[in-house]
Amino acid sequence: MTVRSILLYPDPILKQLCKPAKRDDPKIDSLIQDLIDTMLDAGHSVGVAAPQIGSLSRVVVVDVSSSKLGKKEENHGLLTMVNPEIINSHGKKTMREGCMSVPDYTGNVDRAEQIVVQFIDRSGKEQVIQAGGFEAVAIQHEIDHLDGLLFLDRVSSLKTDLFRRKG
Amino acid sequence: MQHFALTIIGRDRPGIVSQVTEALYRLGCNIADSSCSILGGQFAMILIIAHPEFKDKESFGDAFTALEESGLSVFLRTLKPGGEKHAKIEGEICMISVYGADKPGIVYRVTRELGERNVNITDLNTKLIGSDEHPVYVMMIEAILPDGIDPEEIEAAMNAIKTEMNVDISLRIITPVEL
Numbered sequence: 175m176t177v178r179s180i181l182l183y184p185d186p187i188l189k190q191l192c193k194p195a196k197r198d199d200p201k202i203d204s205l206i207q208d209l210i211d212t213m214l215d216a217g218h219s220v221g222v223a224a225p226q227i228g229s230l231s232r233v234v235v236v237d238v239s240s241s242k243l244g245k246k247e248e249n250h251g252l253l254t255m256v257n258p259e260i261i262n263s264h265g266k267k268t269m270r271e272g273c274m275s276v277p278d279y280t281g282n283v284d285r286a287e288q289i290v291v292q293f294i295d296r297s298g299k300e301q302v303i304q305a306g307g308f309e310a311v312a313i314q315h316e317i318d319h320l321d322g323l324l325f326l327d328r329v330s331s332l333k334t335d336l337f338r339r340k341g
Numbered sequence: 342m343q344h345f346a347l348t349i350i351g352r353d354r355p356g357i358v359s360q361v362t363e364a365l366y367r368l369g370c371n372i373a374d375s376s377c378s379i380l381g382g383q384f385a386m387i388l389i390i391a392h393p394e395f396k397d398k399e400s401f402g403d404a405f406t407a408l409e410e411s412g413l414s415v416f417l418r419t420l421k422p423g424g425e426k427h428a429k430i431e432g433e434i435c436m437i438s439v440y441g442a443d444k445p446g447i448v449y450r451v452t453r454e455l456g457e458r459n460v461n462i463t464d465l466n467t468k469l470i471g472s473d474e475h476p477v478y479v480m481m482i483e484a485i486l487p488d489g490i491d492p493e494e495i496e497a498a499m500n501a502i503k504t505e506m507n508v509d510i511s512l513r514i515i516t517p518v519e520l
Binding site: 220241243269271272273274280308311316325 | 434515516517518519520
């Protein structure tokens with residue numbers, strides 16, 4: 175069990191493209207454990223991506239089941255995703271997102287409302303799940319980290335932008 | 342470091358921001374928080390700036406004269422120590438939308454109810470839309486409800502204004518999610 179510290183932007187690791195994890199790599203399981211430990215230690219967190227703790231492997235953990243928003247909706251509990259890929263998405267949901275790696279800032283981000291994700295689970299099995307709502311947003315946010323994207327790259331509007339489009 | 346609040350406003354045209362920020366850059370000022378927007382036909386800039394040596398307005402000399410000569414109004418306020426830091430306000434973030442046929446007093450009536458309950462407004466935008474015959478007023482407020490103030494209480498107060506002023510008001514809680 176190792177709680178690792180969360181890297182903060184401008185750490186360059188957060189802007190790098192992560193490499194696919196090898197299924198038989200023994201280091202992956204301990205990385206998964208560190209991600210879970212780090213997520214739990216940061217009591218309020220609903221997900222952590224490998225680059226946030228300094229690893230450039232395509233691994234994320236997500237668990238919205240204990241968050242105020244997540245527990246109201248159907249969810250998968252603790253998800254451990256190796257090489258996750260969104261294979262289908264639809265709908266649009268805007269949430270005010272923040273990120274442990276970018277403290278003290280939040281922004282409105284549009285994401286797909288429903289997604290289908292393919293990944294390898296902790297036991298090495300291929301999985302395909304459908305996720306919606308807050309869980310879908312959390313998964314998309316964490317997968318973005320694997321591509322070197324922060325929510326800052328996706329902010330869709332200033333706090334109250336109703337008037338900005340029309341000019 | 343001494344901080345200042347700088348407000349600049351003038352007829353909108355391309356290049357205002359670069360003109361202002363070039364002047365600040367040449368002075369050696371840092372820009373901390375800022376917000377700039379088009380309001381009507383005007384472009385308004387509000388900036389919190391700092392300078393390692395400047396202590397008061399006089400330190401800026403005639404640095405803003407060129408801006409003023411180009412038609413911009415410039416106002417500089419020297420902040421008291423700590424005036425650049427915002428207090429951490431705890432509470433739920435609440436969006437309030439108010440809209441209806443334009444009439445005097447909409448902003449005042451809504452914000453009076455909020456002020457009386459110590460609700461802190463963090464952002465407020467209003468715009469007059471609709472046609473000349475049927476002007477519609479739209480106001481968006483982002484506010485922080487202090488602990489001990491229930492969203493229902495604010496909703497009830499807003500409902501009273503709805504009837505009194507014949508406007509539509511809705512309120513929702515925004516929960517920022519840290520991921």
